[in-house]
Amino acid sequence: MSRAQGGAAAAGFGLTFLLTGIALLLQEMGLLAVRWSLVLPLIVLGVGLVVVVSGLVGAHRSAR
Incomplete structure (x- = not known):
């Protein structure tokens, strides 16, 4: 896995955890x-x- 692919995967996982955490917080506050x-x-x-x-994206970059 190239650095760009690893960065995109890390960003995706981070965003997923961030959104889940926000949803949990809003639920605990009674807003969601x-x-x-x-x-x-x-x-x-x-x-x-x-x-x-x-x-x-990796396939497109490796084709160049």
């Missing part, structure tokens, strides 16, 4: 009602999207 049965699938989709985009 989250159905947690949706959270794990959304995290998996987000991580998968980051991996696919990283792979596409």
Whole structure:
């Protein structure tokens, strides 16, 4: 994995954890009602999207 791909994956994981943490905080403050049965699938989709985009960007860069 190249440095650019690793950076995109790290940013994706970081963003996922950040959004999950914000959702937890807002739920504890009573400002947001989250159905947690949706959270794990959304995290998996987000991580998968980051991996696919990283792979596409890496494939495009390696073709040059």
